Amino acid sequence: MIKDLFKAENLMFLMQGLAVTLTIAVATILLSIMIGTILGIARHSRNKALSRMSGVYIESVRNVPMLLFILAVRFMTPLNAVVSGIVAMTIFTSAVIAEIVRAGLNSIGQGQWEAAKSQGLNHVTTLVHIVLPQALRNITPALVSQFITVVKDTSFVWAVGTEELTGRAIILMGKHNNPVQVFTLFGLVAAIYFIPNYVLSHMAHWRQRKILH
Amino acid sequence: MIALKGIDKHFGHHHVLKNIHFHVKSGEKVVIIGPSGSGKSTLIRCINLLEKPSSGEVHVDGIEITAHKAPVTKVRQSIGMVFQQFNLYPHKTVLENLTLAPVLVKGVRKEEAEETGMKYLERVGLKDKAHAYPAHLSGGQQQRVAIARALNMHPKIMLFDEPTSALDPEMIQEVLDVMVDLAHDGITMVVVTHEMGFAKQVADRVIFMDEGKIIEEAKPEDFFNHPKNERARLFLSKIFR
Ligand SMILES: Nc1ncnc2c1ncn2[C@@H]1O[C@H](COP(=O)(O)OP(=O)(O)O)[C@@H](O)[C@H]1O
Numbered sequence A: 001m002i003k004d005l006f007k008a009e010n011l012m013f014l015m016q017g018l019a020v021t022l023t024i025a026v027a028t029i030l031l032s033i034m035i036g037t038i039l040g041i042a043r044h045s046r047n048k049a050l051s052r053m054s055g056v057y058i059e060s061v062r063n064v065p066m067l068l069f070i071l072a073v074r075f076m077t078p079l080n081a082v083v084s085g086i087v088a089m090t091i092f093t094s095a096v097i098a099e100i101v102r103a104g105l106n107s108i109g110q111g112q113w114e115a116a117k118s119q120g121l122n123h124v125t126t127l128v129h130i131v132l133p134q135a136l137r138n139i140t141p142a143l144v145s146q147f148i149t150v151v152k153d154t155s156f157v158w159a160v161g162t163e164e165l166t167g168r169a170i171i172l173m174g175k176h177n178n179p180v181q182v183f184t185l186f187g188l189v190a191a192i193y194f195i196p197n198y199v200l201s202h203m204a205h206w207r208q209r210k211i212l213h
Numbered sequence B: 001m002i003a004l005k006g007i008d009k010h011f012g013h014h015h016v017l018k019n020i021h022f023h024v025k026s027g028e029k030v031v032i033i034g035p036s037g038s039g040k041s042t043l044i045r046c047i048n049l050l051e052k053p054s055s056g057e058v059h060v061d062g063i064e065i066t067a068h069k070a071p072v073t074k075v076r077q078s079i080g081m082v083f084q085q086f087n088l089y090p091h092k093t094v095l096e097n098l099t100l101a102p103v104l105v106k107g108v109r110k111e112e113a114e115e116t117g118m119k120y121l122e123r124v125g126l127k128d129k130a131h132a133y134p135a136h137l138s139g140g141q142q143q144r145v146a147i148a149r150a151l152n153m154h155p156k157i158m159l160f161d162e163p164t165s166a167l168d169p170e171m172i173q174e175v176l177d178v179m180v181d182l183a184h185d186g187i188t189m190v191v192v193t194h195e196m197g198f199a200k201q202v203a204d205r206v207i208f209m210d211e212g213k214i215i216e217e218a219k220p221e222d223f224f225n226h227p228k229n230e231r232a233r234l235f236l237s238k239i240f241r
């Protein structure tokens, strides 16, 4: 009966689910990096109004369960399940990344700003060429761990009817529902989630090593 | 070349510079000494407006940079600054440290900036470190790179804020040697340092500061041999021990 579960048709079905999972995860990560970086810079800015506004966004979003955003966007907008999932996860993840980026900017000492200033660099050039590259290097581990969280959290989007990996596993469970099959099925799904996350965390290690030498 | 006129600086309630008048002629070498907390760093940082005076005027090369809408970043390009903590860009190689600002703010071609950069690295004795990262250099080497980085902007003025204070004793001389060599170039130099040997060798004038004021100003031999001010005498007796 386990053989039953492992037939090509089922594996194909799960792999298509993985494709949806990765689509949501990659889109969320890319959008959140862009928005989160801008929010993080705004939060770190000396402009009080800008910093305050960004702070309000970050704090209000981070303290609400992500599932709530997923449900809200799905049922309050005409967007389809996948797109609404991406939007909802981006709203949440960009706030988390903003906090990480801000911590990264704070980790760069005043001396770097002063050296650049003394050479006639303006604020934006200093940020782009001196401070952000160093900040990004410092926050790479935190970012990667957030990316891994995003890959895993795509499973919440199942709740609004997306046939991503978890959603499809639940569909298969309808046909293969004895305890051994269910156990095997979820073991398999866990292994599938493990692969992209393993690659991500090793990319981070590789990057760290490269920088140290 | 440099004129500070009636500079006051407050940090909150703390009155750090008190009505400072300070002039430096083109090509002149001035050494500033004084006890810790007397305002030396704040004063030298007013020259390139890293610190904005609470009141008073700063003129550099005929331009009042404290004026509204003054071309501050432009003027800063002609003022090199060397910090106690070096402040090299750690994510850039030595040569990239030297070429970054010339390329980004002066629009110098990269090849040209690299060529002049190598010339300055040779001058500070670090040509072979061009492609190393700062973290792999000793403190003395990092500070010499910092000097070369400032020079690669072709400044008219060089400011040094205790350039050897963070160094292990055996590395101080290599940095001072570079500074003495630089002094022969005719560049305008303002140096905060307690290195008396250096002051005697290159300074045209020594300024003694205490509690936010310039309280003595003299030629180095006069100042070190016959300080007029009681607090200067006390200070010198402490550092010579
Ligand atoms: N950014 C700052 N904020 C508040 N106080 C400062 C700041 N920078 C310097 N000070 C104070 O100003 C005084 C003069 O400092 P500084 O110019 O660094 O002295 P020095 O370089 O002679 O040791 C000190 O009492 C110091 O604590």
Ligand SMILES: [Mg+2]
Pocket (backbone or CB within 6 Å): B040, B041, B042, B162
């Ligand atoms: Mg100081």
